[in-house]
Amino acid sequence: MPEYQTLLVEQHASVAHVQINRPEKINAMNALFWEEIIAAFDWIDQTDSVRVVVVSGAGKHFSAGIDLMMLAGASHKMTTDIGRNAEIIRRNVLRLQASFNAVDQCRKPVIAAIHGYCIGGAIDLISACDMRYSTADAHFSIKEIDMGMAADVGTLQRLPHLIGDGMMRELAYTGRAFDGNEAAAMGLVNSIQPDHEKLMSSVMAIANEIASKSPLAIRGTKEMIRYSRDHSVEDGLNYIATWNAAMLQSEDMKLAMAAHMAKKTAEFAD
Amino acid sequence: MPEYQTLLVEQHASVAHVQINRPEKINAMNALFWEEIIAAFDWIDQTDSVRVVVVSGAGKHFSAGIDLMMLAGASHKMTTDIGRNAEIIRRNVLRLQASFNAVDQCRKPVIAAIHGYCIGGAIDLISACDMRYSTADAHFSIKEIDMGMAADVGTLQRLPHLIGDGMMRELAYTGRAFDGNEAAAMGLVNSIQPDHEKLMSSVMAIANEIASKSPLAIRGTKEMIRYSRDHSVEDGLNYIATWNAAMLQSEDMKLAMAAHMAKKTAEFAD
Amino acid sequence: MPEYQTLLVEQHASVAHVQINRPEKINAMNALFWEEIIAAFDWIDQTDSVRVVVVSGAGKHFSAGIDLMMLAGASHKMTTDIGRNAEIIRRNVLRLQASFNAVDQCRKPVIAAIHGYCIGGAIDLISACDMRYSTADAHFSIKEIDMGMAADVGTLQRLPHLIGDGMMRELAYTGRAFDGNEAAAMGLVNSIQPDHEKLMSSVMAIANEIASKSPLAIRGTKEMIRYSRDHSVEDGLNYIATWNAAMLQSEDMKLAMAAHMAKKTAEFAD
Amino acid sequence: MPEYQTLLVEQHASVAHVQINRPEKINAMNALFWEEIIAAFDWIDQTDSVRVVVVSGAGKHFSAGIDLMMLAGASHKMTTDIGRNAEIIRRNVLRLQASFNAVDQCRKPVIAAIHGYCIGGAIDLISACDMRYSTADAHFSIKEIDMGMAADVGTLQRLPHLIGDGMMRELAYTGRAFDGNEAAAMGLVNSIQPDHEKLMSSVMAIANEIASKSPLAIRGTKEMIRYSRDHSVEDGLNYIATWNAAMLQSEDMKLAMAAHMAKKTAEFAD
Amino acid sequence: MPEYQTLLVEQHASVAHVQINRPEKINAMNALFWEEIIAAFDWIDQTDSVRVVVVSGAGKHFSAGIDLMMLAGASHKMTTDIGRNAEIIRRNVLRLQASFNAVDQCRKPVIAAIHGYCIGGAIDLISACDMRYSTADAHFSIKEIDMGMAADVGTLQRLPHLIGDGMMRELAYTGRAFDGNEAAAMGLVNSIQPDHEKLMSSVMAIANEIASKSPLAIRGTKEMIRYSRDHSVEDGLNYIATWNAAMLQSEDMKLAMAAHMAKKTAEFAD
Amino acid sequence: MPEYQTLLVEQHASVAHVQINRPEKINAMNALFWEEIIAAFDWIDQTDSVRVVVVSGAGKHFSAGIDLMMLAGASHKMTTDIGRNAEIIRRNVLRLQASFNAVDQCRKPVIAAIHGYCIGGAIDLISACDMRYSTADAHFSIKEIDMGMAADVGTLQRLPHLIGDGMMRELAYTGRAFDGNEAAAMGLVNSIQPDHEKLMSSVMAIANEIASKSPLAIRGTKEMIRYSRDHSVEDGLNYIATWNAAMLQSEDMKLAMAAHMAKKTAEFAD
Secondary structure (H helix, E strand, O other): OOOOOOEEEEEEOOEEEEEEOOHHHOOOEOHHHHHHHHHHHHHHHHOOOOOEEEEEEOOOOOEOOEOHHHHHHHHHHOOOOHHHHHHHHHHHHHHHHHHHHHHHHOOOOEEEEEOOEEEOHHHHHHHOOOEEEEEOOOEEEOHHHHHOOOOOOOHHHHHHHOOOHHHHHHHHHHOOOEEHHHHHHHOOOOEEEOOHHHHHHHHHHHHHHHHOOOHHHHHHHHHHHHHHHHOOHHHHHHHHHHHHHHHOOOHHHHHHHHHHHHOOOOOOOO | OOOOOOEEEEEEOOEEEEEEOOHHHOOOEOHHHHHHHHHHHHHHHHOOOOOEEEEEEOOOOOEOOEOHHHHHHHHHHOOOOHHHHHHHHHHHHHHHHHHHHHHHHOOOOEEEEEOOEEEOHHHHHHHOOOEEEEEOOOEEEOHHHHHOOOOOOOHHHHHHHOOOHHHHHHHHHHOOOEEHHHHHHHOOOOEEEOOHHHHHHHHHHHHHHHHOOOHHHHHHHHHHHHHHHHOOHHHHHHHHHHHHHHHOOOHHHHHHHHHHHHOOOOOOOO | OOOOOOEEEEEEOOEEEEEEOOHHHOOOEOHHHHHHHHHHHHHHHHOOOOOEEEEEEOOOOOEOOEOHHHHHHHHHHOOOOHHHHHHHHHHHHHHHHHHHHHHHHOOOOEEEEEOOEEEOHHHHHHHOOOEEEEEOOOEEEOHHHHHOOOOOOOHHHHHHHOOOHHHHHHHHHHOOOEEHHHHHHHOOOOEEEOOHHHHHHHHHHHHHHHHOOOHHHHHHHHHHHHHHHHOOHHHHHHHHHHHHHHHOOOHHHHHHHHHHHOOOOOOOOO | OOOOOOEEEEEEOOEEEEEEOOHHHOOOEOHHHHHHHHHHHHHHHHOOOOOEEEEEEOOOOOEOOEOHHHHHHHHHHOOOOHHHHHHHHHHHHHHHHHHHHHHHHOOOOEEEEEOOEEEOHHHHHHHOOOEEEEEOOOEEEOHHHHHOOOOOOOHHHHHHHOOOHHHHHHHHHHOOOEEHHHHHHHOOOOEEEOOHHHHHHHHHHHHHHHHOOOHHHHHHHHHHHHHHHHOOHHHHHHHHHHHHHHHOOOHHHHHHHHHHHOOOOOOOOO | OOOOOOEEEEEEOOEEEEEEOOHHHOOOEOHHHHHHHHHHHHHHHHOOOOOEEEEEEOOOOOEOOEOHHHHHHHHHHOOOOHHHHHHHHHHHHHHHHHHHHHHHHOOOOEEEEEOOEEEOHHHHHHHOOOEEEEEOOOEEEOHHHHHOOOOOOOHHHHHHHOOOHHHHHHHHHHOOOEEHHHHHHHOOOOOEEOOHHHHHHHHHHHHHHHHOOOHHHHHHHHHHHHHHHHOOHHHHHHHHHHHHHHHOOOHHHHHHHHHHHHOOOOOOOO | OOOOOOEEEEEEOOEEEEEEOOHHHOOOEOHHHHHHHHHHHHHHHHOOOOOEEEEEEOOOOOEOOEOHHHHHHHHHHOOOOHHHHHHHHHHHHHHHHHHHHHHHHOOOOEEEEEOOEEEOHHHHHHHOOOEEEEEOOOEEEOHHHHHOOOOOOOHHHHHHHOOOHHHHHHHHHHOOOEEHHHHHHHOOOOEEEOOHHHHHHHHHHHHHHHHOOOHHHHHHHHHHHHHHHHOOHHHHHHHHHHHHHHHOOOHHHHHHHHHHHHOOOOOOOO
16 A cells, blocks of 8 residues: 555545545645545555545545645746746646546546535636535535636636536636535535444445446446547447446446346455 | 337327336336337337327336346346357347337437436436426436446436436436435436326427427437537537528428418418 | 617626626517627627626516528528538528537636526527526527527537536427426536525625635636536647646736735735 | 349459440439449449449440430429428438439549540539549530539539649639649659550459459548548547457458468458 | 729629739738628628629738738737637737638638648638639748647638548648649648639639539538538438528529520520 | 767757767667657757757667567566556556657657657657658668567557558558558658768758757647647637737737848848
8 A cells, every 4th residue: 555645545446536635724635635636546446446436535534735834835846938938837737637637537436425525726626526425514605716817727717617607607707605515505415424433334324336337348438428428429339338338248237147047246356 | 000019009189198116016017118119119100190209117116227137037048158148248238228229319309308217217218308307306317337337228318318417427426325415416307296196287288389390390309419419519500500501491481470470470381 | 988879788897797788679689689689799708807707688588589581581691402401501501509608618617697597599598608506487498490490509518518408308398488497407417506695695696705816816717617628638638728727827826925925815816 | 133224233253343334325313323323332332242333334425414305394393372482492412412422422432434425414423433534535615604603513522632732723614624744743643654455454453453452441441531531630540449449459460461471362252 | 883992893794803912012901801801701792793702812922921011010919818818819819810810701602723832821811712823933931830839710620521631731830832733632722823823713713613603502512512521411412402491492493404405505684 | 068878969050960879779669768758758849949859869770669578577667456557557558658649749749750660669759740751762661560569559540641551551450561652642651862961951941941040939839730629620729820820919920921022031049
């Protein structure tokens, strides 16, 4: 099990639990975090025994978003030429985006369990997860507008696929806070739980349920839903037909069928 | 009126009612069904007097999805070469998809009325319809995951346009059941009725309402909404301008205007 | 402040208030309206001191949609050749679309405040706005179907991004009326207010809240959300990185940071 | 071997030769032709022993394009309503397009051998083939413009991928004739031969060369080039990776390798 | 006939001849030019009697491209904030692009006749035309790279559709000069003439040839080729089917048919 | 200067020269090569003093393509499940593609200088470069078809943008060899030289010419041409406007202008 400074990664059966682990800083995302999240999801993607991932925050909150110290530090590396600075900034933003792309593109489902603050960059992170669940009193805010900037690590691209376009704009323009109840009503989270403990046990139950399915079928399903987000229905249909050309020759389908006939639970290889 | 073995097709005034008609098999979709659904929708598309279609299930359920006997039978036709098998499988999947594409591409609105089981392939079917209505106790499940496979006849491509991306993934990864109330809350069905009888009468009322409109305008509206699903707003605006260049020269608009002025109901040609 | 015959435009601090101003005609959109809306939004786009726009209807209603007199008049300009007429109609439709494209593409957020009738072309208009709020008893209808035509100035392209595809089709095919409560439930409006006065004060509060943010960041946020609507997540991420390459060199971010540290409110240039 | 009235289809080893067979009408494309071309290519697609297709014209010419008698006949089926006529025409055009889509989408390479006239609809046809070869004195013309119409069965969509955009427009706007030399210089045909006999023997040699390759690899290559025409480089790379996930498990690659090592010619299954 | 300061516009029969008319400045494109080109093409688009456009340069050259005085002047309008300056620059570039978009989007074919210098912005202009013809000794160069900037008014977007991607990059990276012979070999111009006089007479002959065709069919053909440039083959086929649904009901097709039968020349309405 | 086993990387002034360095194996691409090419282009992208890259082959040939030993070795890592093997193969292909994506996406122009064999994977490599130049007797072949497979590391996606679609298919289906003369005629290489020495001196001259330009402008130009390959003209125009919003504030443009006025050569920062 790899170790990180800003993340605590544990594996329970087939579920990897990734905790953002800077509770004394409300889990603010510092420079090291953005690197470690790539390393952790690379490890997850490579590790066959991990079938599902849960992301949560250590301590009292999910995360307060990007560490403002980090933004301040970024200005040191600038040159005296506006054009060259633009190039440096552009590449830095692309590098930060790559961290959450690693979550989005992870072949295995990633579930966010949110309690306490979930602010700014934390919204970008949960938007890149497959599903989101929270406590009723979780505190969400698309805070970038109050930093005088347009959010640039994924919220404005991925969140419109989760909530209505109209509410999307209200939240992004005003940066106003909303809680778990409102998040559930708008479709940001699938359901809410009364407290952190119940949240974690319910999320772990869902994770374990998913982990019991054919991993091959789960990974194919995730690939297809991700692909559908950005392609036409027709392109998506062609893609699944091509994908399943190989996958329907797998043992998993036969195992599932046999278990179904025998009214047993199928056991799938990783 | 054409006759089918797996479907019962009736026409009431301008509404065609297509019932999946294998109640003793919970309306499971066998090989013949996949062919007859194409034939039926081809007939509907060609028959001018049909303006709206209602799809429902005969007996106690909508449909249990693909007939497992059919899947089992598919393995007989394989060769000894993995590559050539892949090609056979890919073409088979494309052929099944074509059956529900016929529903999606039918020029006339298709309304699904769902009661009882609506499982696996049945979700693929209703996703290809224009609108969906159900009883409160209808029983839905994206069951493919429990067959050890990623759904490949349309659910993963069309359903994300109907429900939120987050709930989409939960349902596709877990295969868990949900009822009409939850289906309405997530936007899968437009509304629910307490029982089958009320469902059918309310759906027929909507169908007849739509059938009273200009068929030309209804077909244009369907084409535009389908097109918008897969194209940019700009491409969509250009398309309707080109479409209406001919259609606004139709008599229907004049008839509608005259009826509006005279406070009467317009009667449109098929 | 420019003056118009069909619009009343006022500026309060940084908020422009555009009222459709033909109350004696239920604010029906006549030929002049379609020109003036372009002129008004051009002025708004060019006027740096305007940061947010509110659109509402003078009198008892938002708008009854396109003026039927105008449609009737259009037939006078036709030639005797069906092909040439098609070209004339197509260009007319593109011209009407341009009026609401000016709203959609306005660099500054546009908020619709809706009370009373909001019918036909009025739905096209509010679909092109950033956010929508209404009274509980507002009366909405996609009325074009009852004119014997497919809606062609934006509803069928933009509305599916706001409400579910299934409900979209029901409303477009039947033209049935629905009120503010239902509009809120389906995501067409973000929230409702009990009466017109409370609606306007609540919308103005939101507008002023947005006007207090960095205008540069607000405009960037709007551009990104609009772009995301029609592009892939990956294209959107690349676009914001390129955009912010210049914008993160602005003073606004430093001002916002400094204000944040000092727990004060930042004052931004227009 | 199926028989047709407007086509002469023969199979030599693994090559199907499809001749347009109305020499007394300069191989003009009548209503039956448009149906039979679909039937013929459906047979080709289904017949494993056919690996490559050659299309040519019986008699002194390739084809004079659409039969003008057919266009004249089309006007009989019109109604009195311009809008409904538009719908009928649109579907007729889509039906004609489907005939050449069958050529474009055929899984096996289709080679056009062109001598004499290749006019109007014949250009649409050869644009849908994989490759084109002609005699030096072949006579080409995008003739639709002289029928008072924009070409609508594929030339304007597929030809720009074969020749430069600038020459494309000159030929489509003027309808001027050009011969095999000019066709070769602009990339419409890959090479020319001095007479019909040499053309046919050289085309058959290329066809047989292709037929000697792994049919699975040839079909995959065609699918990828077709896909690349309409998709981004990135989408294309993902598609071939998914495709080859199954195909690289085929025996053909091992056979090819072994033959390569043994300096022999590999023999592949159909 | 409208009059301009930087353009000389004449109409001969159905052909408009637009000359860039600052010969003493090698037809450099100053601020007024960018406005007048929009006005001129707006007039052309609205004037039914104009069916084809020829663009050339008055005096000894086509054009030396953007007037450097204009670029120098642009810096006066900047603010002290990098972000706001970026917004100003972006909108200025979009405004310049709109000038050549007017050429690209003009419904009628635009033919460039090029002699002498064709440099920088002049390449952007001819890339937006339908076809290009030049003298053998015309002198071309993508000069923007030597101004320390990436070309931003269309060359990098439109030119790759005319010449090979490999040559495109060589010319854009090096800015090296090339003459008419090389331009013809790479497909930038369709053909060359030995001197200016022969160029103009040959271009006018082509223009008049096009002007003799059905204007409706020419405009439809241009729209289709433009659309194909940016859309898939499938989308393009659907578009022409929808377009021709109206256009095939025009008189022009009947006129063309009748003329064809009678071996006469058809006379079409504008 | 980093050192590699399969590559020899040198820097001459601002030009990096990357030689494939396994001459005893005809520069066949082994497993290490695919890793080192990523490392080398990462170093190039990060190293500001490198402005242009030249890629060539050490010894008598450019490269014989993928090392067959490597393909043979790949089969050792397979599992017993066809579905899981498909997933492994797919990811391997994606990994190989990433190696040439690094060339394509390198911010600096990459020029291929080709002599001797350029076969199979070597065609994939040069297709990912910006420009290609060769000796007259260079020997090209899309050899994958003779390995019983569809090429899967870029040829089928990138080459159609360089040569005509018709010739593309002939070469990919037959795998036939062609030399530098034919490569130049079809647009694969920009020009040819009689021998290796003249090739290298002429390519280095082009590289140094490009290296003398504003590096910022060169990188922007490359980004725009790459972007245009996969996006619409309209999207491309918007992108360059956004890009240049920052870049036109750079010093390079002022330097270039001043040098132009003074008739001197501008010296740009890296």
